[in-house]
Amino acid sequence: MIRIPCPFCGLRNCDEFVNKGESKRRPAVGAASREEWRAYLYDRVNPEGWVRERWYHRAGCRRYIKVERHTFTNEIRRSEPAGT
Amino acid sequence: MADVAVPVARSPIRPVGGSTVVDGWERAAGPPRGALRLCDLSFLAKVQVRALRSGTAADRLGTGLGRAARRSSAHQLVIGSGPGEWLVLGPQGQGSALVEELERRLVDASGLISVVDLTHGRALMRLTGSDAVRGVLSKQCAINFADRVVPDGASLRSTVASVTTDIVRDDLGGERSYLLHCERSSGQYLFDTLLDAGRFHGIQACGATRSDW
Numbered sequence: 118m119i120r121i122p123c124p125f126c127g128l129r130n131c132d133e134f135v136n137k138g139e140s141k142r143r144p145a146v147g148a149a150s151r152e153e154w155r156a157y158l159y160d161r162v163n164p165e166g167w168v169r170e171r172w173y174h175r176a177g178c179r180r181y182i183k184v185e186r187h188t189f190t191n192e193i194r195r196s197e198p199a200g201t
Numbered sequence: 202m203a204d205v206a207v208p209v210a211r212s213p214i215r216p217v218g219g220s221t222v223v224d225g226w227e228r229a230a231g232p233p234r235g236a237l238r239l240c241d242l243s244f245l246a247k248v249q250v251r252a253l254r255s256g257t258a259a260d261r262l263g264t265g266l267g268r269a270a271r272r273s274s275a276h277q278l279v280i281g282s283g284p285g286e287w288l289v290l291g292p293q294g295q296g297s298a299l300v301e302e303l304e305r306r307l308v309d310a311s312g313l314i315s316v317v318d319l320t321h322g323r324a325l326m327r328l329t330g331s332d333a334v335r336g337v338l339s340k341q342c343a344i345n346f347a348d349r350v351v352p353d354g355a356s357l358r359s360t361v362a363s364v365t366t367d368i369v370r371d372d373l374g375g376e377r378s379y380l381l382h383c384e385r386s387s388g389q390y391l392f393d394t395l396l397d398a399g400r401f402h403g404i405q406a407c408g409a410t411r412s413d414w
Contacts, residue, residue, distance in 0.1 A: 178283045
């Protein structure tokens with residue numbers, strides 16, 4: 118079981134969350150090429166190692182949070198509110 | 202409160218052991234009994250406030266995230282149910298008055314503020330009893346309900362029987378008690394599931410009394 122330290126609610130079961138995928142910067146609207154939009158929407162690095170992800174705490178504070186998770190061990194070393 | 206014959210509002214939870222109509226609300230009539238009791242409090246006024254997490258509105262509401270406090274003068278329970286989100290419980294039939302009062306209190310607070318009456322859209326129940334209450338909740342919820350983690354006056358949102366539920370520890374006269382607040386459509390399921398989980402401990406469904414609020 119993955120347990121995620123929510124910055125608002127504390128340590129919670131991952132069943133309460135929705136994984137929103139790897140955290141990445143959105144291209145500038147109007148300035149980005151079609152290729153940049155495609156990469157933003159569909160490309161994933163998917164490493165075996167540390168990855169920054171966005172999770173939504175659906176059954177808790179209902180906030181988006183940023184989490185650093187190891188994709189092999191599921192260890193989580195950092196979490197913070199999204200937008201910080 | 203005056204009894205009328207025809208209810209104009211019904212709880213999402215079917216009354217157990219007969220019903221009565223109080224101020225237009227159909228309510229369970231069974232008297233409180235047993236050491237472990239579950240009663241439906243959906244008739245209470247429930248108002249949600251959303252505002253900036255910190256600032257004037259948060260100061261005036263006076264309850265931080267994860268805490269619940271009573272305003273005894275107004276018979277209100279103010280619950281910090283989320284970051285920038287509060288649930289205010291009030292007496293039956295006071296939903297509109299509560300909305301007006303909160304809007305007056307927050308009228309000049311900074312940021313976007315919304316005050317919404319959720320009374321008829323949510324279910325609310327109270328689980329009261331001895332330490333067995335912890336056992337019942339622990340069967341359906343992954344939270345550690347030890348006193349050091351969830352003391353009296355604590356509030357949290359998690360899943361109970363897979364239903365997203367606001368849980369408020371609100372002891373009554375030293376007796377362990379929890380308020381459970383969820384979407385209306387999940388109310389009957391949550392009520393039945395808690396009765397099932399508490400059968401081993403001798404749980405009883407009963408009507409609400411003044412002391413439950």
